[in-house]
Amino acid sequence: MERMERLQEKARQLTDKPGVYLMKDNMGEVIYVGKAKRLKNRVSSYFRKNSSHNEKVRKMVSNVQDFDFIVTDSEFEALVLECSLIKQYDPKYNILLKDDKGYHYIKISSDPYPKITSEKQHTGTGTFIGPYTSSMAVKQTVNEVNKVFRLPTCTRKFNFQRNTRPCLNYYIKQCAGICLGKISEKEYQETIRQAVDYIKGGSTQSIEKLTKEMEQASEQLDFERAIRIRDRIQAIQKISEDQKVILGNQKQIDVIAMAQNGTTVCFSLLKFRHGKMVDKSDFIFDDVYDPIEVRNDFISRYYTSHPDFPKIVLTDEVNIDQSLLTDYLTKLAGYKVEIQVPQRGENRKLVQMAMSNAAEQLSYKVKRSGRAIAALDELSRLLGLSSTPEIIEAYDISNLGDSGIVGGMVVFENGQPKKSDYRKFAIHSTNTRDDYGSMREMLERRFSRYQTEQGESSFGRLPDLILLDGGKGHVAAVKEIFQKYGIEVPYFGMVKDDKHRTRAIAKEGGEISIAAYKSAFHLLTRIQDEVHRYTISYQRNVRKKTMLEMEITRVKGIGEKKALAILRHFKTKTALYNATVEELCQVAKIKPETARELQLFLEQLK
Incomplete structure (x- = not known):
């Protein structure tokens, strides 16, 4: 029995109960783990023909030899x-939660007057606090x-020579001016101790501890020390306020958002603790075809290996398995x-911040602008697409009265025009103003x-999204063409206002307002x-x-067919004006004297 038949038969014998399945390769290694509401239905779907x-x-199925x-x-x-x-098992085909973080430390140097710095490695002498996974x-x-x-x-060594000039930080009150020799080593060591307490205990505990020390100094009539401690308390309070993000009463929040470009996605996770953002992590995954599934997988698997749980998780997608x-x-x-x-308010702003971070991180990966990624991602959400559109085709009709009816197709790839794939259509199916019929002709010719x-030309592949310049009437008019050719590309109309600006997206049965979606609005416009x-x-x-063709027919011996042949061959006025008698004779099959008359006529038109 062949491999697929054997796997199909085994899958048909499974139960309809929920469970977990483990796909294995020819070495017996687990290459994929999945869950299912109904094991029989889910596992059987992998081995169906067509x-x-x-x-x-x-790729995964091609490597499956057995499953448990x-x-x-x-x-x-x-x-x-x-x-x-x-x-x-860390299976090959499951998403792997690996970010670009290493370990980071806070170092207190071993000098008589220590400095506090951030370090990537635990090297050298001194005291290290950490490790931390967040460099930020x-x-x-x-x-x-x-x-x-x-x-x-600064990088100075404090030897307290005379005439030492302090740096700028001293004058803007961001340094106590150790280099001036006005602070004793004992006093400085006490300051370092308080700083370490602040690092280890946070602002709240540090304030409580410093307040007790300030009160004790006052009781001992050491008012200078009490004033210095008071100033530090005020500085801690001020910097705590400056660092706060508006979260209301919600203190422990994680914000998760995703940006997508084709089959590559990036998750950005922002951590807020005690009223301020304390960490940001980014995770990039390739070969992602189901954004909803990967969101569910990311949320569940991230917290399996990162047990710093918030009280609230904010995310950007309503279709996840929320319950x-x-x-x-x-x-x-x-x-x-x-x-x-969240759909509005401050929490929505936090989600948008995470979305923006994800778009910017992904832009480095795919070498595109974060703005383009954000716009396409927002457009995908707005239109309810299964994935972010990489290739977009847009169509429009233009006519002059009942003649000169033409159509145009432009292509945007990754949010940017791809002019090499633009196409022009001369409409043949109608001689009257019929936008619906003209749009049908364009799409029928394109799908044909x-x-x-x-695989042979730019027409040999389908886009991810088709946009029509028009409203729901245009959308309804082309439906039969999509059905005739079995095309399943999503398509919408672009509706203009009275000032010729894009105001909405048309679909069957109604319109989608785009005014509140700035990135998508600018891209669609x-x-x-x-x-x-x-x-x-x-x-x-x-x-x-057409006008030049009519002008040329005024030359004796040149009719409509010969005029059309001339224009088709020379294409531009410049080429036509520079044509020789011999070229004109050969292209239009006219006599030399007729060609010379045409040259004289064209000279008058210049």
Whole structure:
């Protein structure tokens, strides 16, 4: 029995209960772990003939020699078990949560007058605090503590020679001026101790400790020391306020958002603790074909290996398994963890911040601008697409009365015009103003070319999204063309306002307002303006050629057919004006004297 038949037969014998399945290669290694509400349906889907699997699944299935399964009592138990098995086996075809972080440390040097710095490695002498996985948190903490306690950040060695001039930090009150020799080593060591307490205990504990020390200094009548401590307390309070992000009463929040470019996605995770952002992590995955599935996988697997649980997780997608993931995170944390998808307010702004970070990080990976990624990602969400469109085709019609009807197609790839793939259409099916009929003709010719030229030209592949310059009438008019050729590319209309600006997206049965989606709005406006410009430019050229053709027929011996042949051959006025008598005779099959008369006529038109 062949491999696929054997696997199909084994899958047909599975139960309809929830559970986990483990795909294995010819060496018995687990290469994929998945969960299912119904094991039989899910596992059987991998081994069906003519299944519409994406490239990643096809590769995985081609390497499967056998599979195991574990039945569970609920989908929740299946999720828990799936995450545990993925952590155990680290399967090749599951997403791997590896970010670009190493370990980072806070170093207190061993000098008589120590400095506090951020370090990537635990090397050299001194005291190290850490390790930390977040370089951002380390650098932010070091910057804060140096400002609060006015510690030196320069490269000077303090030998206290006379006539030492302090640096700028002293004059702007960000350094106590150790180089001036006015602070004793004992006093400085006390300041370092307070700074370390601040690093280890945070601002709240540090303030409490410093307040007690200030009160004790006052009781001992050491007012100078009390004033210095008071100033440090005020500095801590001020910098804490400056670092706060507006979170209301919500203190422990993680914000997760995703940006996508084709089959590459980036997750950005922002951590807020005690009213301020303390960490940011980015994770990039290739070969992603199902954004909803990868979001669910990311959230569940991230917290399996990163047990710093917030009280609230904010995310950017409403279609995730919100209830299931909430139960799972609550079980892991030991207390209630909520998953929210905010649509407005301050929490929505935090999600947008994470989305922007994800787009910028992904831009480095795919060498595109973060703005283009954000716009395409927002457009994908707005239109409810299964993935971010990489190739977009847009169509428009232009006519001059009942003559000179033309169409234009422009192509945007990764949010940028791809002019080499632009195409012009001279409309033949109608001699009257019929935008619907003209749009149908354009798409029918385009899809016909696709069927005959697959892989041979730019027409030999389909776009990810088609946009029509027009409203729901245009969308309805072309539906039969999509059905006739079996084309499943999503298509929408671009609706203009009375000032010729894109105001909405048309679909069957209504419109989608785009005013609130700035990135998508600007991209759609740019596409609509470009397809309109291109089509109008083509229509004007056709009109000019038509007028020139009519002018040429005034020359004796040149009729409409010969005039058309001349214009088709020479294409531009410049080429025509520079044509020799011999070229004109050969192209139009006219006598030399007729060609010379044409040359004289063209001289008069210059």
